[in-house]
Amino acid sequence: MSTLNxxxxxxxxxxxxxxxxxxxxxxxxxxxxKDSAEKANSRDDIWDIYDHLxxxxxxxxxxxxxxxxxxxFVFGILLRQKWLEESDLEGLAEDKLQLIRAFAxx
Amino acid sequence: MSTLNxxxxxxxxxxxxxxxxxxxxxxxxxxxxKDSAEKANSRDDIWDIYDHLxxxxxxxxxxxxxxxxxxxFVFGILLRQKWLEESDLEGLAEDKLQLIRAFAxx
Numbered sequence: 001m002s003t004l005n006x007x008x009x010x011x012x013x014x015x016x017x018x019x020x021x022x023x024x025x026x027x028x029x030x031x032x033x034k035d036s037a038e039k040a041n042s043r044d045d046i047w048d049i050y051d052h053l054x055x056x057x058x059x060x061x062x063x064x065x066x067x068x069x070x071x072x073f074v075f076g077i078l079l080r081q082k083w084l085e086e087s088d089l090e091g092l093a094e095d096k097l098q099l100i101r102a103f104a105x106x
Numbered sequence: 107m108s109t110l111n112x113x114x115x116x117x118x119x120x121x122x123x124x125x126x127x128x129x130x131x132x133x134x135x136x137x138x139x140k141d142s143a144e145k146a147n148s149r150d151d152i153w154d155i156y157d158h159l160x161x162x163x164x165x166x167x168x169x170x171x172x173x174x175x176x177x178x179f180v181f182g183i184l185l186r187q188k189w190l191e192e193s194d195l196e197g198l199a200e201d202k203l204q205l206i207r208a209f210a211x212x
């Protein structure tokens with residue numbers, strides 16, 4: 001994967017797609033936090049929220065890696081998890097899109 | 107401190123005071139969480155809430171210790187921090203109250 005060449009136009013598309021996915025993910029996390037805090041009623045609820053944030057922080061840290069050698073995997077996972085849509089990746093070369101789709105469906 | 111004798115009446119008072127302080131502390135933490143989640147608007151806000159919960163969990167774990175050998179210190183700190191009032195400790199022997207006040211003011 002590290003031998004793929006990213007043109008400067010592709011790098012720009014990749015960066016926008018990456019940022020968009022992260023933004024959507026954080027918007028969802030923020031909304032979950034608001035909803036669960038509003039409903040919270042006990043110590044257990046507080047620590048459930050805390051544990052959820054712990055897991056989400058780890059999950060985001062693990063998945064988001066902007067090295068070009070990793071982007072195909074990263075986008076494949078984000079596409080599978082619906083944080084990205086195909087249209088976000090429009091403009092990438094077909095060989096990259098095929099690999100990303102393969103990971104998304106794998 | 108470990109040589110102090112706790113009568114069964116005192117043990118009952120101590121347990122009630124301990125539980126009351128913890129309950130107040132959690133009620134305050136729950137309210138803080140609700141307020142800060144409602145106002146949260148960004149990733150930084152999410153992780154500020156998370157960091158605050160991390161600190162509070164550690165702080166609660168460190169301060170709440172129901173061994174009779176520790177209760178004088180525990181109550182002294184909770185009195186100083188206003189999670190306990192003197193009236194919560196009413197019925198404990200005067201020697202204990204004096205020690206607790208000494209820690210509270212120390």
